[in-house]
Amino acid sequence: MTILMDEAALNTFLKERFPQADGFVVREVTQDGCVVEMPTRDGHLRPGGTVSGPTMFALADVAVYLAILARIGPVELAVTTNASIDFMRKPIAGKPLVATARLLKLGRVLAVGDVLIQSEGASGPVARATATYSIPPTR
Amino acid sequence: MTILMDEAALNTFLKERFPQADGFVVREVTQDGCVVEMPTRDGHLRPGGTVSGPTMFALADVAVYLAILARIGPVELAVTTNASIDFMRKPIAGKPLVATARLLKLGRVLAVGDVLIQSEGASGPVARATATYSIPPTR
Amino acid sequence: MTILMDEAALNTFLKERFPQADGFVVREVTQDGCVVEMPTRDGHLRPGGTVSGPTMFALADVAVYLAILARIGPVELAVTTNASIDFMRKPIAGKPLVATARLLKLGRVLAVGDVLIQSEGASGPVARATATYSIPPTR
Amino acid sequence: MTILMDEAALNTFLKERFPQADGFVVREVTQDGCVVEMPTRDGHLRPGGTVSGPTMFALADVAVYLAILARIGPVELAVTTNASIDFMRKPIAGKPLVATARLLKLGRVLAVGDVLIQSEGASGPVARATATYSIPPTR
Numbered sequence: 273m274t275i276l277m278d279e280a281a282l283n284t285f286l287k288e289r290f291p292q293a294d295g296f297v298v299r300e301v302t303q304d305g306c307v308v309e310m311p312t313r314d315g316h317l318r319p320g321g322t323v324s325g326p327t328m329f330a331l332a333d334v335a336v337y338l339a340i341l342a343r344i345g346p347v348e349l350a351v352t353t354n355a356s357i358d359f360m361r362k363p364i365a366g367k368p369l370v371a372t373a374r375l376l377k378l379g380r381v382l383a384v385g386d387v388l389i390q391s392e393g394a395s396g397p398v399a400r401a402t403a404t405y406s407i408p409p410t411r
Numbered sequence: 412m413t414i415l416m417d418e419a420a421l422n423t424f425l426k427e428r429f430p431q432a433d434g435f436v437v438r439e440v441t442q443d444g445c446v447v448e449m450p451t452r453d454g455h456l457r458p459g460g461t462v463s464g465p466t467m468f469a470l471a472d473v474a475v476y477l478a479i480l481a482r483i484g485p486v487e488l489a490v491t492t493n494a495s496i497d498f499m500r501k502p503i504a505g506k507p508l509v510a511t512a513r514l515l516k517l518g519r520v521l522a523v524g525d526v527l528i529q530s531e532g533a534s535g536p537v538a539r540a541t542a543t544y545s546i547p548p549t550r
Numbered sequence: 551m552t553i554l555m556d557e558a559a560l561n562t563f564l565k566e567r568f569p570q571a572d573g574f575v576v577r578e579v580t581q582d583g584c585v586v587e588m589p590t591r592d593g594h595l596r597p598g599g600t601v602s603g604p605t606m607f608a609l610a611d612v613a614v615y616l617a618i619l620a621r622i623g624p625v626e627l628a629v630t631t632n633a634s635i636d637f638m639r640k641p642i643a644g645k646p647l648v649a650t651a652r653l654l655k656l657g658r659v660l661a662v663g664d665v666l667i668q669s670e671g672a673s674g675p676v677a678r679a680t681a682t683y684s685i686p687p688t689r
Numbered sequence: 690m691t692i693l694m695d696e697a698a699l700n701t702f703l704k705e706r707f708p709q710a711d712g713f714v715v716r717e718v719t720q721d722g723c724v725v726e727m728p729t730r731d732g733h734l735r736p737g738g739t740v741s742g743p744t745m746f747a748l749a750d751v752a753v754y755l756a757i758l759a760r761i762g763p764v765e766l767a768v769t770t771n772a773s774i775d776f777m778r779k780p781i782a783g784k785p786l787v788a789t790a791r792l793l794k795l796g797r798v799l800a801v802g803d804v805l806i807q808s809e810g811a812s813g814p815v816a817r818a819t820a821t822y823s824i825p826p827t828r
Binding site for chain 4: 358
């Protein structure tokens with residue numbers, strides 16, 4: 273399997289096209305996925321100092337998207353059609369979150385990936401998620 | 412079924428405790444749910460002018476939360492344990508989103524609600540979601 | 551919106567092509583969905599006399615499928631790509647289950663429907679589910 | 690982490706208490722999960738010779754349940770509260786399915802596990818699923 277975008281290419285893409293993913297950094301691209309880190313900033317916090325659910329959802333969603341782009345190149349119009357997420361533990365306040373995405377299917381029309389989100393110092397994953405993307409037809 | 416928090420109470424709660432839900436407005440509280448409106452602001456937009464998936468997720472998540480609070484009062488520590496969302500149509504650029512949440516179960520420990528998100532002018536719902544909340548034991 | 555298969559047509563289709571849906575009966579077809587009843591038989595029961603989760607999943611899955619067929623005709627090769635289900639209450643032993651499916655999106659490639667499953671005598675829905683079907687291209 | 694039920698104990702439990710899981714065999718119990726095999730029998734087949742979606746759902750659901758029991762012992766009353774499943778490829782006709790379950794959280798009240806289902810000869814996993822179980826309080 274060929275990797276069309278590496279860490280540097282994905283990070284440039286993120287910065288230029290996804291201002292909302294501000295601060296997300298692709299740490300690693302592998303044959304079947306990627307690792308994305310999110311620093312913990314005030315804007316993402318819930319009362320109590322932990323990261324909000326929607327922020328973890330955003331991280332998981334972007335991680336699967338990047339795992340797809342790594343393989344098919346910068347296809348901007350891929351859209352999430354479905355996602356599910358389980359929040360399992362409280363993230364540790366002040367620690368970055370690390371999302372490990374794994375591409376399970378990369379079809380012509382649909383791609384499916386799952387994600388495990390870890391928080392340094394927690395006793396297990398803080399969340400898991402799955403996302404399906406619809407890939408626009410190329411010509 | 413008694414309603415413990417009405418529109419005004421929920422809106423005050425939102426403003427004081429959920430700065431991240433900035434702009435969300437509870438329009439209606441019913442026996443089994445509520446209607447929450449989200450104005451479309453620049454910060455929520457994806458390239459192309461539509462609302463991002465994580466923003467719709469946040470809207471759905473908050474709508475179920477508010478539907479629970481309407482019935483049990485301002486329990487801050489309820490947390491989402493699981494959610495799933497289907498993105499079905501593109502929201503219309505520049506139009507507010509309206510989320511209609513319906514409480515399907517309000518148990519002692521778990522509550523489940525689903526949400527339909529509409530965008531004015533779209534031919535059908537733009538998204539649907541389900542969320543489960545874990546309710547902390549009271550004393 | 552035109553209905554291409556009514557109750558009788560769907561029930562015939564079920565009997566001829568889905569021997570596994572043995573006993574399921576389409577009670578009603580509406581503009582945006584259908585109602586399917588499942589009698590409670592021994593084969594579906596868990597210890598304790600209630601219907602098993604996978605059986606409720608099968609009922610929800612078939613109900614969305616039938617809601618799609620009602621609108622597009624007997625397309626045998628539509629397949630479920632994703633489904634989520636919440637089990638909320640115990641079904642009442644010995645009572646039939648009634649699934650009400652609602653088509654939320656009927657696209658060229660993907661269709662999405664949700665389902666509420668009721669058990670006569672229960673204080674609320676016993677389960678809710680959502681299913682996405684991939685519809686094969688026609689020619 | 691202690692394993693309270695090994696392969697033999699789980700297989701005996703399955704046979705005695707889950708007649709519906711007829712044919713399922715626990716192949717392996719690990720620190721964080723288990724591997725369950727399902728032979729392909731006629732009763733599970735859809736037209737076309739592949740395994741039906743609800744059957745794969747049943748396999749995933751049971752695999753997570755067994756992964757929990759391996760750790761907490763034969764607690765019959767644990768119930769699934771939520772599950773999601775993605776069907777990604779067609780299972781190969783006539784080949785057994787192998788489900789690998791991984792326990793992601795084992796809390797006092799809720800347990801979460803995910804599952805990858807493989808079909809011998811397929812180019813990737815045929816399905817993935819996640820299930821949440823509610824564990825009854827012990828005394």
